[in-house]
Amino acid sequence: MSWREVSLIFPEVGVIGLGALMVLADLVLPRKGWLVVLAVAGLVVLGGITVAAWLGGGESEPAFFGALTVDQFSHFFRILILGIVALVILASVDYVAHFERFQGEYYGLLLFSAGGMMLLASASELISIYLALELTTLPLAALAAFLRGDRSTEAGIKLLLLSALSSALLLYGMVLIYGFTGTTHLGAIATAVQGVAGEGLRSGGYPVLLGIVLLVAGFGFKVSAVPFQMWVPDVYQGAPTPITAYLSVASKAAGFAVLLRVFYVAFGQFDVNWGGIFAVLSVLSMTVGNLAAVAQRDIKRMLAYSTIAHGGYLLVGLAAIASGAPGPTGPTGVLFYLGAYAVTNLAAFFVVIAASRSLGSDQIQAYAGLARRAPLLAACLAFALVSLTGIPPTAGFMAKVFIFGAAVNSDLVWLAVAGVVNSVLSAYYYMRVIRAMYFASPSSAEGVASSPALRIALGVATVGVLALGLAPGPLMEAANQAASFLRAGG
Amino acid sequence: MEPGIVAQAVTWHGSGLLSATVVLPLAGAVVIALFLRERRLVRGVALAVITVDLLLSLLVFALYDRSEGGYQLVDRLAPWIPFLNAEYHLGVDGISAPMVLLAGLLGAAAVWASWHIEERAKEYFMWLLVLQTAVMGVFTSLDFLLFFVFWELELVPMFFLISVWGSGRREYSAMKFLIFTLTGSAFMLVGILVLYLSTGTFNIVELTKTAEAAKLLIPAGLVFAFLFAAFAIKLPIWPVHTWLPDAHTDAPTAVSVMLAGVLLKMGGYGIIRINVAMFPDVTRDIAWLLALLGVINVLYGAMVTLRQTDLKRLVAFSSISHMGYVLLGVSSVGAVGEKLSTVGLTGASLQMFTHGTITGLLFLLVGLVYDKAHTRHIGDLGGLASRMPFVASGFLVAGLASLGLPGLSGFVAEVLVFLGAFPVFGLATALGAFGIVVAAGYILWMIQRSFFGPARERFAHIGDATLVEMIPVVALVVAIVVVGVYPRVLTDVLTTGVAEILRAGFGLG
Numbered sequence: 001m002s003w004r005e006v007s008l009i010f011p012e013v014g015v016i017g018l019g020a021l022m023v024l025a026d027l028v029l030p031r032k033g034w035l036v037v038l039a040v041a042g043l044v045v046l047g048g049i050t051v052a053a054w055l056g057g058g059e060s061e062p063a064f065f066g067a068l069t070v071d072q073f074s075h076f077f078r079i080l081i082l083g084i085v086a087l088v089i090l091a092s093v094d095y096v097a098h099f100e101r102f103q104g105e106y107y108g109l110l111l112f113s114a115g116g117m118m119l120l121a122s123a124s125e126l127i128s129i130y131l132a133l134e135l136t137t138l139p140l141a142a143l144a145a146f147l148r149g150d151r152s153t154e155a156g157i158k159l160l161l162l163s164a165l166s167s168a169l170l171l172y173g174m175v176l177i178y179g180f181t182g183t184t185h186l187g188a189i190a191t192a193v194q195g196v197a198g199e200g201l202r203s204g205g206y207p208v209l210l211g212i213v214l215l216v217a218g219f220g221f222k223v224s225a226v227p228f229q230m231w232v233p234d235v236y237q238g239a240p241t242p243i244t245a246y247l248s249v250a251s252k253a254a255g256f257a258v259l260l261r262v263f264y265v266a267f268g269q270f271d272v273n274w275g276g277i278f279a280v281l282s283v284l285s286m287t288v289g290n291l292a293a294v295a296q297r298d299i300k301r302m303l304a305y306s307t308i309a310h311g312g313y314l315l316v317g318l319a320a321i322a323s324g325a326p327g328p329t330g331p332t333g334v335l336f337y338l339g340a341y342a343v344t345n346l347a348a349f350f351v352v353i354a355a356s357r358s359l360g361s362d363q364i365q366a367y368a369g370l371a372r373r374a375p376l377l378a379a380c381l382a383f384a385l386v387s388l389t390g391i392p393p394t395a396g397f398m399a400k401v402f403i404f405g406a407a408v409n410s411d412l413v414w415l416a417v418a419g420v421v422n423s424v425l426s427a428y429y430y431m432r433v434i435r436a437m438y439f440a441s442p443s444s445a446e447g448v449a450s451s452p453a454l455r456i457a458l459g460v461a462t463v464g465v466l467a468l469g470l471a472p473g474p475l476m477e478a479a480n481q482a483a484s485f486l487r488a489g490g
Numbered sequence: 491m492e493p494g495i496v497a498q499a500v501t502w503h504g505s506g507l508l509s510a511t512v513v514l515p516l517a518g519a520v521v522i523a524l525f526l527r528e529r530r531l532v533r534g535v536a537l538a539v540i541t542v543d544l545l546l547s548l549l550v551f552a553l554y555d556r557s558e559g560g561y562q563l564v565d566r567l568a569p570w571i572p573f574l575n576a577e578y579h580l581g582v583d584g585i586s587a588p589m590v591l592l593a594g595l596l597g598a599a600a601v602w603a604s605w606h607i608e609e610r611a612k613e614y615f616m617w618l619l620v621l622q623t624a625v626m627g628v629f630t631s632l633d634f635l636l637f638f639v640f641w642e643l644e645l646v647p648m649f650f651l652i653s654v655w656g657s658g659r660r661e662y663s664a665m666k667f668l669i670f671t672l673t674g675s676a677f678m679l680v681g682i683l684v685l686y687l688s689t690g691t692f693n694i695v696e697l698t699k700t701a702e703a704a705k706l707l708i709p710a711g712l713v714f715a716f717l718f719a720a721f722a723i724k725l726p727i728w729p730v731h732t733w734l735p736d737a738h739t740d741a742p743t744a745v746s747v748m749l750a751g752v753l754l755k756m757g758g759y760g761i762i763r764i765n766v767a768m769f770p771d772v773t774r775d776i777a778w779l780l781a782l783l784g785v786i787n788v789l790y791g792a793m794v795t796l797r798q799t800d801l802k803r804l805v806a807f808s809s810i811s812h813m814g815y816v817l818l819g820v821s822s823v824g825a826v827g828e829k830l831s832t833v834g835l836t837g838a839s840l841q842m843f844t845h846g847t848i849t850g851l852l853f854l855l856v857g858l859v860y861d862k863a864h865t866r867h868i869g870d871l872g873g874l875a876s877r878m879p880f881v882a883s884g885f886l887v888a889g890l891a892s893l894g895l896p897g898l899s900g901f902v903a904e905v906l907v908f909l910g911a912f913p914v915f916g917l918a919t920a921l922g923a924f925g926i927v928v929a930a931g932y933i934l935w936m937i938q939r940s941f942f943g944p945a946r947e948r949f950a951h952i953g954d955a956t957l958v959e960m961i962p963v964v965a966l967v968v969a970i971v972v973v974g975v976y977p978r979v980l981t982d983v984l985t986t987g988v989a990e991i992l993r994a995g996f997g998l999g
Contacts, residue, residue, distance in 0.1 A: 328574075386646060391672075392639040401574075401635070401679070408683040413708050416683065420676035427672050431649065431665065439653050439661060476573035 005063040008070045011046050011078050012118045015085075018042040019111030026104020036093055036453065039107050043086040050078045054478075060485055062124070066185050069124035076335060076482035077121030077257045084250045084342055085114040090457035091350050092242040094357065094450065099146075106146060110246065113139040117254035124265065126174045126184040129258055130167070133222070136254060137163040140247065144239035155238030162221060162231040170218030176211035177266075186266040193270045209272060215262065216277055223255035225315060226284040229308045233292075236304035241356060244300060245349030248307045249342040256314055256338060260331050263318065264486040279319035279415055286312030286422040294429045299352055300362050302429060303345070306388060309426060310341055316403050316419055320410035328476075330410065331486050333403035335479035336472070340387075340395035343464030348384040350458040351377050354450040364433055369442025377448055378437045380462045385430040387465050390423045395468035402476065504565030507553070508580040508630050511546040511590065515539055515597070515622035522616045529611040533604075536615035540601040543622065547594025551983075554587040559986040561632065561695060570636070576692045579633040584987025585839055588980050589629040589759055592846045595969060596751035597622040599962035600744035603854050606861070607655070607742075614655055617647040618744065625752045629759060634682050634692040641720075642675055644753065648745070656740040663733075663740040670733040674720035681716030684708055685768075694763070698994065701768040714772045717764050724757030725813050728786050738806035743857025746802065750809050751850035755842045758816045762839065762991070766823060770995030777824020780817050781911065781918040787814030789921065792928035796935075801856045801866040804936055805849060808892065811925055812845045815907045818922050822910035823996055830998055834910020835988040836981055841903035843980060844891070844973060848900055851888040851966040855881055858959055859940070862952040868936060873945035878954040882941045884963045889933040891970050894926050899973035906981075 006013065021042075022035060029035060053075055060071030068074075089107060096103050116135030123129040141163065145156025178184050181192035193208055220228035236244045267274060289309030296302035317334035352362065354377055359366040371378040387394035400423060404416040450458075468475060518539030526532045554562055560583060567578035582590060600618060607614050624647065627640030645668055652664035686692050688706045702710055723730045734754075738746050766773045773780075791811025798804035819841060822834025858881050859874065860866050875882035891898035894905075904926065912919040955963065973980055992998035 389672075391645060392642050397639075397642070398571075401683070404680065405574075405683045405687060408680065408707060409687045411707060413680065413684065416680050417677070420679055421673075424669060424672045424676050427668060428665070431668060434649075435653065435661060435665075438650065471571070473569070473571045473573055476571065480573060 008061055008063045009068065009119070009122070011050050011082070012115050012122075014042070014046045014049075015082070015111050015118065016115040018046075019108040019115065022104045022108040022111060024104075026102075026108075032097075032103045033093075035104060035107055036089060039089050039111065040086055043082050043089070047079060047082045047086070050075055050082065054079065064128075066187070067125045067128040068119070068122040070122050071485040073257075073261070073482045073485040074118075074122040076478060077253060078118045080253055080339060080342060081114055081117050081121075081250055084246065084253070084346065085110060087346055087350075087457045087461060088242050088246045088250075090453045091245065091346075091353055092240075093453040095240055095242055095353065102146075106143070109139040109143050113137075113143070113246075114250065117250055117257075120254045121257040121261070123258065124186050124261065126178065126186075129262070130171065130174065133170070133258070134167065136251070137167075140243070140251065143243045144235055144247075146240055146243070151238035152240070153238075155235040158231050159235050159239075166218045166221030166228070169214050169221075173211045173214030173218060176207045176214065180207045180211070186262060189266040190269055193267065208270075212267065212270075212272075212274055213277070216274075216281070219255060219259050219262075220281065223252055223259065223314070224285075224308050224311050225281045226288040226308060226312070229285070229288070229311075232308055233301050233304045236307070237298060237300045237362075241300065241349060241353045244304075245346055245353070248303065248349070249338075249345050252307070252311065252314070253338045253342065256334055259318060260334060260483075260486055264331060268487065273321075275319045275321040275410075278315050279412065282312045282315035282319055282415065283418050284312070285309065285315060286419065290422050290425045290429075293426070296429070297364055298362050299364050299367070299433065302364065302433075303348060303352070306426065306429075307345070309422065310345075310388070312422070313337065313400065313403055313419055314341075316407050316412075316415055319415060320403075320406040320412055328402050328405040328409060329483065330406045331483035332476070332479045333399075333406035335482055336402045336476055337399040339475050339479070340399035340465075340468050340472075343461045343468065344384050344387040344394070344396050347380055347458060347461035347465055348388065350454060350461060351381040351384070354454055354458070355448055358446065358448040364436055366443075367433060367436045368440035370437040370448070372442050373444075373446065374448035377450070377458075380458055382434045382437065383462060383465060385433055387469070389427045389430045391427075393466070393469040395465045395472070398469055398472040402472075500567065500569065502567050504580075505563060506565060507546065507550060508563050508582065509565045511543060511550055511594070512580065512623055512626040512630060514543050514546065515619040515626070519616045519619035519623075522612060522619070526612065529608070532612050532615050533607075536601050536604075536619060539619060540598045540622065543626075544594040544598040547590045547626075550582060551587050551591040554582060554584075554983060556584070556983050556986050559584060559990055564632070570633070574635065574686075574692070575690065576635045577633045578636060579693065580630040581632045581695075582630055583990065584983045584985065585759070585762060585991075586629045586987070587983055588839070588843050589755060590626065592755065592843050593622070593625045593629060593752050595965065596747055596846060596850045597625070599751075599850055599854060599966060600747045602958070602962040603747060603857060604742075604744045605958050610654060613650070617650050618748075621647040621651070621748060625748070625756065628756050632694045634685065634694055634697065636692075637694065638675070638679060638682055641678070641756070644756075645671055648749070648753075651745045652737060652741045655742040655745070657742075658740045659736070660740040663736040666733045667737040670723050670730065674723035674730075677716040678720035681713050684713050684716070698767045698991075702771055702995075710769055711772050711775075714765060714769045714776075718761070721757040721760035721765065724760070725754060725816065726757065726810065727783050727813075727817065728790050728810070731787075731810050734810060735803055735806045738809075738853075739800065739803050743853060743860075746806075746853040746857070747850045750806070750853055751846040754809065754813060755846055758813065758820075758838065758842045761817075761820060762835065766820060766835075767991045767995060770823075773820075774824050774826075774996070777821045778915065781821035781824070781915040784814045784817030784821060785918045785921050787811065787817060788925035789814075789928075792925045792932070795932045796928060798932075799868050801859065801868060801871075801936070801940065802853070804868070804932065805852045805856060808929065808932065809845070809849055811929065812841070812849070812892070814925065815841050815904055815922065816845075818911050818915075818918065819907035821918070822907075822914050823992065825914045829913045830992065830996060831910065832985050832988045832992060832998070833906055834914075835992065836984045837903055837906025837908075837910050839984045839988065840973075840977070840980055841907060844899035844903045844970070847966050847969045847973075848888055848891045851884065851963065851970065852892065854962055854966070855885050855888065858955055863949060868939050871940035872943045873941070874949060875941040876945050877949050877952050880954045880960060880963075884967060885937055885941060887967050887970065889937050891974065893929045893933045897971075897974050899970045899977070902974060902977040902981075
């Protein structure tokens with residue numbers, strides 16, 4: 001371990017250190033408000049350093065004997081996750097202020113989990129992937145159970161058990177692949193599986209295929225793809241709302257980072273068309289997610305199913321294996337979509353956080369007349385929902401253009417059609433919330449209070465939705481640059 | 491790979507006139523949303539903005555040099571999204587310049603007709619102005635992605651306008667409108683993506699030249715169908731017309747004016763600008779289908795109109811019938827050799843303009859009747875002419891124009907459509923012409939039942955239109971008469987655009 005290697009993972013070390021600092025500072029700081037200031041300041045510094053690294057570096061650097069590979073792809077996800085965690089911390093202020101104890105632990109766990117996600121984006125070896133994944137998930141299970149009520153505890157246990165199950169599947173898949181190829185490094189796996197298709201498949205390539213299927217199942221849980229989505233609605237509904245927001249965007253981003261890395265780097269040259277598996281999962285996820293969302297009365301549950309549907313749109317990017325043609329490709333589409341989805345979904349959840357305290361409920365019915373009681377909050381939520389539907393001028397629209405473009409680019413026009421038809425379906429339930437907010441009369445005239453921190457977070461996210469809708473160019477370029485590091489053997 | 495994000499030089503060409511026409515209403519909406527509260531002030535600003543926009547659209551129309559043809563007044567900001575090679579690219583040709591004028595005229599009429607809006611006036615005028623930007627954008631965009639953005643931008647304002655300020659089953663109608671339109675545009679988006687990824691450009695001017703010859707990722711016929719789906723729903727074509735009567739009936743007056751007057755024309759405009767111009771071979775092959783659908787629209791629409799008892803629903807169904815003529819006119823491009831001429835397509839484009847003004851006027855007047863008599867049920871009306879002579883005269887002009895009386899604008903458009911289509915599809919044209927007879931029936935019968943006959947006791951105290959209410963009515967009547975008496979003011983311009991399309995794709999000499 002050299003200093004060079006440590007400096008390469010400085011953002012991860014920094015985030016985890018910041019998390020530890022939160023736990024300690026909680027003991028000495030008399031006013032807990034400073035915790036938030038400290039955390040956000042720390043994240044901004046780390047973000048600045050990572051942006052500098054993004055602008056400066058073009059090379060991919062292996063570290064720790066190839067366990068990690070730090071490149072533009074890692075930087076992209078580091079910046080994304082640092083941004084998300086900073087916004088979620090700001091949005092948690094109202095929520096956490098009600099905890100009598102463990103405020104430091106709350107922020108600490110959030111940051112530990114963020115550290116795991118960032119490592120996940122750099123992990124280029126099966127064991128480090130597994131470790132990073134556990135570092136991501138365990139704090140999240142604790143956070144989901146943080147409220148200690150019935151629902152919340154159930155959410156925590158469910159998340160823990162199902163993660164354990166999916167980890168087991170994942171490990172089994174990894175074992176099979178290691179057993180066949182004799183290596184855990186993604187680059188080396190790529191070399192080993194070349195030529196395994198056809199003849200080679202008969203003489204022992206099946207374990208690899210089985211391994212791939214198990215990996216898909218394991219990661220499928222993490223990115224909440226149908227049929228591995230059962231845990232999502234209960235966990236999303238039971239967990240503290242800021243944690244739900246965090247789960248829905250950051251977990252998803254990290255899950256897709258590792259999916260892309262594993263499948264493009266290790267199996268990019270593998271002759272078996274694994275894109276087909278993802279195409280099927282994609283159609284299943286978007287359809288099941290959207291259909292189930294229509295029936296929901298609780299906004300958190302509705303957004304949970306909508307997350308499943310958006311996971312389906314994202315999987316389009318994995319099904320659209322890079323065709324080599326110019327224009328959007330699957331990985332670029334996924335990266336852009338993750339950025340656009342992050343700002344959009346965070347904006348939606350931030351309004352839910354703000355509203356649920358005053359409304360005393362997460363039922364969609366309770367949102368009746370919100371436009372009268374809190375015009376700005378209602379407008380932000382409406383805008384986010386329009387973006388989730390994919391109507392311009394929003395980030396969500398550009399994301400759909402990009403990812404369905406990738407599908408068309410890979411001769412998967414049918415998949416693009418399935419996607420756009422699904423987004424029409426989704427309009428129905430998103431618009432229902434808008435309908436409640438704007439067309440129904442409020443049950444009381446009381447306003448909706450929210451803290452300045454939450455308002456800042458909401459403002460940043462909403463501006464992000466609009467900015468990405470009007471000028472998506474820079475993020476597209478960045479996504480493209482990051483995705484170019486995903487090459488077999490890299 | 492260059493490190494970091496490479497900033498590309500952004501260049502701007504153009505006078506900015508079209509951009510001003512498109513963006514001004516949106517700017518007005520933002521100002522209203524952020525700074526204004528008081529109802530009269532909001533209304534005043536909205537009226538000022540929309541009136542200036544009307545003047546700008548007149549200026550666009552006047553400045554269009556009809557002897558030169560082609561795309562003019564081009565505004566171009568390139569690149570808009572460098573990675574996708576998309577541009578902010580506006581321009582008008584002979585077909586879109588009159589459409590811009592139409593949108594300006596009806597947008598202004600709609601805002602003027604909203605003088606009495608009390609409920610949530612701030613939001614109302616804001617959405618109406620956003621809607622104006624969307625339709626102006628659709629008619630001027632020369633970049634397909636930008637076109638799509640404007641196409642979809644219209645959805646949210648319409649959804650709100652119908653849901654909040656409508657009547658009857660307004661939320662149901664608004665949702666139906668939204669879902670139908672979204673379904674169409676979903677397919678259009680796939681079509682656009684296929685075109686872009688096959689040719690590498692969103693530029694409509696380029697695509698018009700290269701789309702059909704290019705090797706597309708899926709058969710050209712399928713791309714044509716994807717794009718056509720969106721326009722067919724918007725026009726609307728039987729059997730995907732069912733959203734229209736609901737949306738119209740439940741929408742507030744101004745929104746009906748915009749919907750019938752301008753939004754339907756986005757469908758016709760799309761068919762001509764995109765389907766016909768980009769895919770001449772496919773269009774020629776399926777011209778018979780367009781003629782057939784056109785005739786079905788004309789006759790089915792007319793028959794259903796005949797038995798309507800609600801004034802607004804009646805006008806709505808008559809729109810379906812009249813939009814059939816647009817399709818019939820477009821089908822004339824199926825002609826081969828000597829028979830090919832600009833007449834039919836010019837007629838179709840003119841029909842869009844004239845129908846926009848005529849039906850816009852009808853909806854305005856229906857709104858006035860409803861405001862004063864508090865019913866739209868024809869059976870309950872009667873003898874209104876003596877109480878509201880101005881409204882009755884307006885109705886008479888609009889009605890006669892709608893049934894194609896010579897001297898008014900509807901006649902010119904329909905004659906051109908028939909002249910163009912007859913040599914190609916004789917039987918279809920003959921059947922379509924029968925629609926005029928039915929139109930005479932339902933229009934005259936409606937006017938007779940609602941405005942003439944014995945005066946009714948309970949209408950004894952209702953008054954005629956006020957001065958403010960007269961302004962948009964007079965403006966539209968003037969437009970109808972001017973085009974009816976001197977159609978060349980429009981046809982000269984339209985023909986330049988139409989001839990260009992026919993020369994490029996259909997081998998017009």
